[in-house]
Amino acid sequence: MAATLKDVAKKVGIHPATVSRALNPNTAHLVNAATVIKVRKAAAALNYVPNPMAAGLRTSRSHTIGVVIPDLNNPVFPGMVRGIQDTLSRTGYTPLLVNTDNDPESEAHVIAALSARRVDGFILATARRDHPLLVELSEKFPIVLINRVSESVQLPSVSADDLHGIRLAVEHLYGLGHRSIAHIAGPAWSSSGHERSQAFSKAMRDHDLVPARRPVAVTAWSIESAREAALRLLNDDPTLTAIVAANDQIALGAIAAAKSMKRRCPRDLSVVGYNDMPLMDLVDPPLTTVRVPQHDIGAESARLMLSLLVEEGSTPIKQVRLTPELIIRSSTAPPRSAS
Amino acid sequence: MAATLKDVAKKVGIHPATVSRALNPNTAHLVNAATVIKVRKAAAALNYVPNPMAAGLRTSRSHTIGVVIPDLNNPVFPGMVRGIQDTLSRTGYTPLLVNTDNDPESEAHVIAALSARRVDGFILATARRDHPLLVELSEKFPIVLINRVSESVQLPSVSADDLHGIRLAVEHLYGLGHRSIAHIAGPAWSSSGHERSQAFSKAMRDHDLVPARRPVAVTAWSIESAREAALRLLNDDPTLTAIVAANDQIALGAIAAAKSMKRRCPRDLSVVGYNDMPLMDLVDPPLTTVRVPQHDIGAESARLMLSLLVEEGSTPIKQVRLTPELIIRSSTAPPRSAS
DNA sequence: TTGTAAGCGTTATCAA
DNA sequence: TTGATAACGCTTACAA
Numbered sequence: 018m019a020a021t022l023k024d025v026a027k028k029v030g031i032h033p034a035t036v037s038r039a040l041n042p043n044t045a046h047l048v049n050a051a052t053v054i055k056v057r058k059a060a061a062a063l064n065y066v067p068n069p070m071a072a073g074l075r076t077s078r079s080h081t082i083g084v085v086i087p088d089l090n091n092p093v094f095p096g097m098v099r100g101i102q103d104t105l106s107r108t109g110y111t112p113l114l115v116n117t118d119n120d121p122e123s124e125a126h127v128i129a130a131l132s133a134r135r136v137d138g139f140i141l142a143t144a145r146r147d148h149p150l151l152v153e154l155s156e157k158f159p160i161v162l163i164n165r166v167s168e169s170v171q172l173p174s175v176s177a178d179d180l181h182g183i184r185l186a187v188e189h190l191y192g193l194g195h196r197s198i199a200h201i202a203g204p205a206w207s208s209s210g211h212e213r214s215q216a217f218s219k220a221m222r223d224h225d226l227v228p229a230r231r232p233v234a235v236t237a238w239s240i241e242s243a244r245e246a247a248l249r250l251l252n253d254d255p256t257l258t259a260i261v262a263a264n265d266q267i268a269l270g271a272i273a274a275a276k277s278m279k280r281r282c283p284r285d286l287s288v289v290g291y292n293d294m295p296l297m298d299l300v301d302p303p304l305t306t307v308r309v310p311q312h313d314i315g316a317e318s319a320r321l322m323l324s325l326l327v328e329e330g331s332t333p334i335k336q337v338r339l340t341p342e343l344i345i346r347s348s349t350a351p352p353r354s355a356s
Numbered sequence: 357m358a359a360t361l362k363d364v365a366k367k368v369g370i371h372p373a374t375v376s377r378a379l380n381p382n383t384a385h386l387v388n389a390a391t392v393i394k395v396r397k398a399a400a401a402l403n404y405v406p407n408p409m410a411a412g413l414r415t416s417r418s419h420t421i422g423v424v425i426p427d428l429n430n431p432v433f434p435g436m437v438r439g440i441q442d443t444l445s446r447t448g449y450t451p452l453l454v455n456t457d458n459d460p461e462s463e464a465h466v467i468a469a470l471s472a473r474r475v476d477g478f479i480l481a482t483a484r485r486d487h488p489l490l491v492e493l494s495e496k497f498p499i500v501l502i503n504r505v506s507e508s509v510q511l512p513s514v515s516a517d518d519l520h521g522i523r524l525a526v527e528h529l530y531g532l533g534h535r536s537i538a539h540i541a542g543p544a545w546s547s548s549g550h551e552r553s554q555a556f557s558k559a560m561r562d563h564d565l566v567p568a569r570r571p572v573a574v575t576a577w578s579i580e581s582a583r584e585a586a587l588r589l590l591n592d593d594p595t596l597t598a599i600v601a602a603n604d605q606i607a608l609g610a611i612a613a614a615k616s617m618k619r620r621c622p623r624d625l626s627v628v629g630y631n632d633m634p635l636m637d638l639v640d641p642p643l644t645t646v647r648v649p650q651h652d653i654g655a656e657s658a659r660l661m662l663s664l665l666v667e668e669g670s671t672p673i674k675q676v677r678l679t680p681e682l683i684i685r686s687s688t689a690p691p692r693s694a695s
Numbered sequence: 696t697t698g699t700a701a702g703c704g705t706t707a708t709c710a711a
Numbered sequence: 712t713t714g715a716t717a718a719c720g721c722t723t724a725c726a727a
Contacts, residue, residue: 021720032698066472070412071720074703089434099428114453133405301640360704371714410704413719
């Protein structure tokens, strides 16, 4: 039904191989300019569309990239996915999107499925600090990490400059007059959680502040887990006036916890989030947060992957850091004692 | 590098064709049970994974389904996409996800790209009331519509029972004492917008109410567009006490508009949303809304597609309606005059 | 600049 | 129950 190279060749009266060359941008220069024109016209007339399965079988490249996301329902990720899609699709590549639910077993499963599909590479948002699967995978496929970096293996990555982002948050709170500031960190296994936690310590030191109490971390990137952590924190240290959360969900959980203890945000407690995911301007209170360029992270990771795919092998590993921006809304205010 | 059928055949000492038959569930019964066992073992030992491009080239089925979404950044859709992914992946199918940004031209573009990839079918969340592309496409591919249905052509679909959902919203407001209720409809081209608008009229009639003022519709499914529409509505009719919005974004826009006119929700104006997308429990005020089973819609649509793919041709067209549920939060209250 | 021919890894048909 | 063979549509040495 669908037209093939042979059909086009027959129509023009030349050999299919020549048609193939004429239609492929990389080999078109080998063909007489006039016949290229004729071939193009005939192809268009016949509605010829190359069969990617046949091409892929021959070249063993699927023009397909596996995109592995912990959870598409977390509103940070759709932005990145869009960035990836927009960039890849412009070059004839197709992303194959999967979820892992932050479960390593499920991750192994979906990655196996994508390998079976013969993806040409992986863009992963699921890196853990300790990630054996990753080193294995990186020997067989080009890989770009987004949002997180791994300590298990040095890999190309695109993420926000968390050191800077967290510093912006701390400076903002400091500027408002806060001195008793705590951090609610991401899960211990998560690299972004770890990085932001380190960044918080550094930013505090730079302001000659000591973090309030011992460090608190959530066990999962969820509002519920954050609520529990925040409850502990707030009980431990009633003098606390501000929290820097490792992401927006955690900030939301912290605000909920405070509310349940009759501490209002921002009157009794200031909270800064991280990511600025959709709707953070409409929650109660509108969240002051560090905006990371979600779409750009996705787009840049796709570009990086594309470059990996053409430059065979040995290019220096590129680790891109995008600059975040503080968005001041209403979840932060001067501490009460200072007002 | 990767093992092929031939490798497995060599290891077992039989012909590749037999290996193929042994490994394929549909043809395994043609093969001696003992050799099936041996083949399976050898395949596992060699880490054999079938090459989908080769199989696809031969069978002209890619085991791939195009999933066309207007905008992944709209938080309703990730839930449906998850439902699709979860169901498809269990059967060896892979969804190919694309965005259209509600732009027909962009839609034509991405659908062409997916056709080029030889998808086996389409799951579309982009149906419009008048949709020429759809009738064309439906002649060449199995199609399942989600969330919206089309009037251009009768097609299998999975969506929420909007008639019921909107009725729940109206009944809730009526029960609170509201009598002056308006609807802000979705865009005129949208089938779900149209359907909910019809449902609203019917529900109002059933309560012997007349909709406040002439109908208002947004021009796009966006908070901004809804804000404008709501402003018009609220200016037109100051006696209005409640709004049923065609989706959550519109509800959010309506609340924002009211706020800007110094009318507080729910004190001066009750608002009901539709969909119950993520975070609607945390916005200000927490939104009373009609919850549609997003994941289930996705999962069911995938199941429908799968059944279309096996049952060649002529099965009766199935239009599945899933039952929504009213989630009462804090954006609705009795009208002031009634309190 | 173009044609020839082989082969990518499967599966379907036919024969044994 | 299994084997032989051809074909799916494309790319790419190599030859002309």
